Amino acid sequence: MNLALEVRGLTCIRGQRALFRDLSFSLAAGRALALQGPNGAGKTSLLRLLAGFLRPAGGTICLRTDGAEVADAEERGKFIGWLAHQDAVKQQLGVREQLAFFTQLYGSGRDPEEAMRTFGLMPLAELPGQYLSAGQKRRLALARLQLSARPLWLLDEPLAALDSAGKKLVAETVTTHCASGGMVLAATHEDLGVECETLRLGAAR
Amino acid sequence: MNPFFALLLRDIRLAVRAGGGAALALAFFACVVTLVPLGVGADMRLLARVAGGVLWVAAVLAALLALDRLFQADYEDGSLDLIVLSPLSLEVTALAKTAAHWLATGLPLTVLSALLAVLFDLSLKATGALVLSLLIGTPAVSAIGAVGAALTLSIRRGGLILPLIVLPLLAPAVIFGSGAVLAVQDGLANGALYFLAAFSLVSVVLSPFAAAASVRLNLAS
Numbered sequence: 001m002n003l004a005l006e007v008r009g010l011t012c013i014r015g016q017r018a019l020f021r022d023l024s025f026s027l028a029a030g031r032a033l034a035l036q037g038p039n040g041a042g043k044t045s046l047l048r049l050l051a052g053f054l055r056p057a058g059g060t061i062c063l064r065t066d067g068a069e070v071a072d073a074e075e076r077g078k079f080i081g082w083l084a085h086q087d088a089v090k091q092q093l094g095v096r097e098q099l100a101f102f103t104q105l106y107g108s109g110r111d112p113e114e115a116m117r118t119f120g121l122m123p124l125a126e127l128p129g130q131y132l133s134a135g136q137k138r139r140l141a142l143a144r145l146q147l148s149a150r151p152l153w154l155l156d157e158p159l160a161a162l163d164s165a166g167k168k169l170v171a172e173t174v175t176t177h178c179a180s181g182g183m184v185l186a187a188t189h190e191d192l193g194v195e196c197e198t199l200r201l202g203a204a205r
Numbered sequence: 206m207n208p209f210f211a212l213l214l215r216d217i218r219l220a221v222r223a224g225g226g227a228a229l230a231l232a233f234f235a236c237v238v239t240l241v242p243l244g245v246g247a248d249m250r251l252l253a254r255v256a257g258g259v260l261w262v263a264a265v266l267a268a269l270l271a272l273d274r275l276f277q278a279d280y281e282d283g284s285l286d287l288i289v290l291s292p293l294s295l296e297v298t299a300l301a302k303t304a305a306h307w308l309a310t311g312l313p314l315t316v317l318s319a320l321l322a323v324l325f326d327l328s329l330k331a332t333g334a335l336v337l338s339l340l341i342g343t344p345a346v347s348a349i350g351a352v353g354a355a356l357t358l359s360i361r362r363g364g365l366i367l368p369l370i371v372l373p374l375l376a377p378a379v380i381f382g383s384g385a386v387l388a389v390q391d392g393l394a395n396g397a398l399y400f401l402a403a404f405s406l407v408s409v410v411l412s413p414f415a416a417a418a419s420v421r422l423n424l425a426s
Contacts, residue, residue, distance in 0.1 A: 051290065053424045077290045085281030090224040093215070104211035105291045144287075 002066050003029045003079070003151050003183055005050075009067035010132035012045050019045050023059070025199055029151075032174055032184040034192050035202030039175055044085070046201070047154045050185065052077045063152070081150035085157050087137040088144075091130035095121050099147060103184065108149035115143040119169065134161035139169075146173060153177060155186040167193060208293045209301050216305030219278075225270035227309040228271065234314055238321045241324035251327045257335055257386030258324035261379045264314045264339060268346045269371060271310045273364030275354040276420060284363055285358075295417035303344075303351045303412065311343030327386075334389040338382040338401055345405040346413035349374050355419035359426065376403050 005027040012019045035043050048054045050061060052073030063070040063079060070076050080164050090098055099112040116122050119139040120156075124132065132140065138161045144154065153187030158170050171193035174184050180195075186192055206214075220227040241259045242252055279285040289297055318339050322332040353371040357363030381404065384397035 001249045009221070052284070053286065055425055078292060080290050082286055082290050084286055088283035088287055090282070090284070092219055092221065092224065097218075101211055101215045102287070104206045105208045105288070105293070106213075107208055107292055151288075 003181070004064045005152065005183060005185075006062045006064070007050075007063070009059050010049065010061065011057045012042055012047075012049060012054070013057040013144045014042075014045055017153065018057075020201055021058075027183050027185065029181045029183060030178050032178050032186065032192070032194055032196035034196050035185060035187040036198055036203065038194070039103070041201035043201060044156055047156055047187055050076075050078050050152075051082060051154055052141075079150055079152045081145050081148040081153040083141055083145045083155040085156055085160065086205065087141040089129040089132060089137045089140055092128055094126050094128055095132070096125040099143060103147050104146050106148050106150075108147055110147045110149055112143075112147060115147050118146070118173075119143040120165075135163055135166060138162050139166060142170065142173065146177075151182045153182060153184045153186075155188075157185065157188055158186055159188060159190050159192070207298060208291060212288070212293065212298065212301040213305050213308075214300055220271065220305065220309035224265050225309070226274060227313070230267040230271040230310050231313055231317060233270055234263050234317060237263040237266065238318075239324065242324050248296075252325045253327055253331070253390065254323060254387075256327045256331070257338075257383035258379070259325070260318050260321065260335060261339070261342075261382045262320065264311075264343065265346055265372070265375055265379060266368075267314060268306075268310050268343065269350060269368055271306065272347075272350040272354050272366050272371070273357070275306055276349055276358040276416075277354065277363060280358045280423070285420070285424070289420070296413045297422055299351055299355065299413040299416035299420070303347045304410070305326065305417065306351065307344050307347040311339075311347050315339040315343060328390070331386050331389045334395065334398075335379050335386045338385040338398060341405055342378045342382045342401050345378050345401075345408040346375060348405075348408040352415045352419060353414040355423070358420065359423045377401075 008024050010023040011021045037043055045054060049056055063076050099115060103110060103112050116125060119142055121139055121143060124136060159167050174194050177184060238260060245252060276285065279288060289295060315336055319332060319336050322335055351369050353367045356370060357367050358364060367408050381397040381401035385395055385401060388395045388397055
């Protein structure tokens, strides 16, 4: 599958305030894009626009797969791997349980055990979410992202709460994903540790 | 396992584990229903007369207790975003959540009502009608409740507004449900059950669309 993302003239208005106007960029398969900008510049809003949760006040978002256009926002969502700043970890469910559920929900056919090994979650497999530290929850969210088997990754602060080994793991995961023809768009204040282009959103006006 | 059953099973698991609200709803139901004979006094004929109404109202209120977190819990911790992006359409997602709520709350309430009917000196036949009416009617409570839960998912303490939205809509279920019990007690033909079944069917069929539209609206704001 050959993917391409093209954003043209995108305008985002939140609470009667324009976060950005006339934003255009494109992303090809196998590339990563770091989204930077001060607090309130609209990084998260841009990710939510791309995921189809928000509707743009103007402009178009166009995802192409093998040349065919995916116009509908909800259809576009089926290509997206989502990592928000919230970890979406359930307090009452064990780590293995949460990953198994997610794999079934997404029907990706990937192996949760392998993702748990990759992200160092094996010793925590039976532990309910409420006992996980912030960094461990982040690892769980990252494992889930990999299990989604989606080509376009939208990441909001993927490095938050991670230790240096965890950050290295994110860099490796992103590199592998890009090498297999995926795309990554990551809103971040830190250096991703990956060779990538940068898109700077302006300060809030 | 297919995505629908995966979501259904996970929601049931969350409901029955600590803090999930299913056990809370059952305990609430038992407490309220037990209090009524204590408050009304030992007039067995009067108690048998009001039993259907009391059990139905208590069941609706108890089901509401577990409803407000139906979408809100997933909204607050970010799980809802991931569910929306899953291969399941939002309508099917709403249906799975409604079904999970009914299996974890409505069905146990129905079973428990058969036991609690003893407190009201309800005849065996009337108890049968009560259980049957709850079995038919509680899916409507879950379905209409799911719409209310989806509407209030982004409101802080939305659980307080939820009953105001949902209770008026559930009036037909309470009327026909308790009416079915009275009809048996009076030896009348029981048309109420058919009306209840129709109401329940329409609610279950239409509410996933309304709930999905509400979730979309809330996510986009």
